[in-house]
Amino acid sequence: RKEVEQDPGPFNVPEGATVAFNCTYSNSASQSFFWYRQDCRKEPKLLMSVYSSGNEDGRFTAQLNRASQYISLLIRDSKLSDSATYLCVVGYNKLIFGAGTRLAVHP
Amino acid sequence: DVKVTQSSRYLVKRTGEKVFLECVQDMDHENMFWYRQDPGLGLRLIYFSYDVKMKEKGDIPEGYSVSREKKERFSLILESASTNQTSMYLCASRGRLNTGADTEAFFGQGTRLTVV
Numbered sequence: 714r715k716e717v718e719q720d721p722g723p724f725n726v727p728e729g730a731t732v733a734f735n736c737t738y739s740n741s742a743s744q745s746f747f748w749y750r751q752d753c754r755k756e757p758k759l760l761m762s763v764y765s766s767g768n769e770d771g772r773f774t775a776q777l778n779r780a781s782q783y784i785s786l787l788i789r790d791s792k793l794s795d796s797a798t799y800l801c802v803v804g805y806n807k808l809i810f811g812a813g814t815r816l817a818v819h820p
Numbered sequence: 821d822v823k824v825t826q827s828s829r830y831l832v833k834r835t836g837e838k839v840f841l842e843c844v845q846d847m848d849h850e851n852m853f854w855y856r857q858d859p860g861l862g863l864r865l866i867y868f869s870y871d872v873k874m875k876e877k878g879d880i881p882e883g884y885s886v887s888r889e890k891k892e893r894f895s896l897i898l899e900s901a902s903t904n905q906t907s908m909y910l911c912a913s914r915g916r917l918n919t920g921a922d923t924e925a926f927f928g929q930g931t932r933l934t935v936v
Contacts, residue, residue, distance in 0.1 A: 721860075747924055756910060756927035757863070800862070806870065807878065808853065808914070808925050812862030 719811035736784040736801030745804040826928035839898040843911030851914040852894035856907040
């Protein structure tokens with residue numbers, strides 16, 4: 714079983730849609746949680762950190778459920794520019810990446 | 821801005837060659853990482869280092885070694901390159917806040933290595 718698992722997608726959604734990505738992790742000692750975004754042929758970049766209380770940044774909301782070892786990312790009012798691969802990342806002394814979920818937003 | 825710089829964007833090497841991939845960060849970060857990224861497999865950790873001269877194996881260290889002689893530089897070495905090491909290699913660094921918590925990871929632009 715992989716340490717961090719994500720639905721690979723692709724998710725094909727129209728502009729304006731709401732889309733949710735889920736991620737599960739296996740190591741209960743994990744201490745830090747992130748969502749990264751990766752555009753084609755580019756390096757991953759931080760989208761947002763994920764906190765136990767949940768956090769929001771504009772159209773993006775991240776949630777963490779430690780008991781279920783589950784992380785989510787909600788994107789509201791999708792834009793064409795949101796098309797990318799979204800990586801779930803879990804850390805303790807090292808960072809473990811999920812394989813990523815592809816999102817394609819179409820007009 | 822944090823800057824993580826990898827020495828090459830594209831590299832073509834022959835089977836059996838010894839290959840050096842260099843990574844330099846300018847933020848005095850303690851932790852540095854080497855990943856490879858392949859389609860459908862995501863980023864897989866090869867080696868990481870949490871201090872000068874310290875190194876830890878990641879999930880796929882076979883065929884690789886690393887060197888961290890200075891805090892800002894972390895080198896990945898392919899002792900004898902093979903075609904199955906053709907991949908995108910990504911270096912990352914991560915610091916520590918005053919609270920003791922770690923920052924997020926910052927990535928270099930990647931090196932696309934082709935072994936022929």
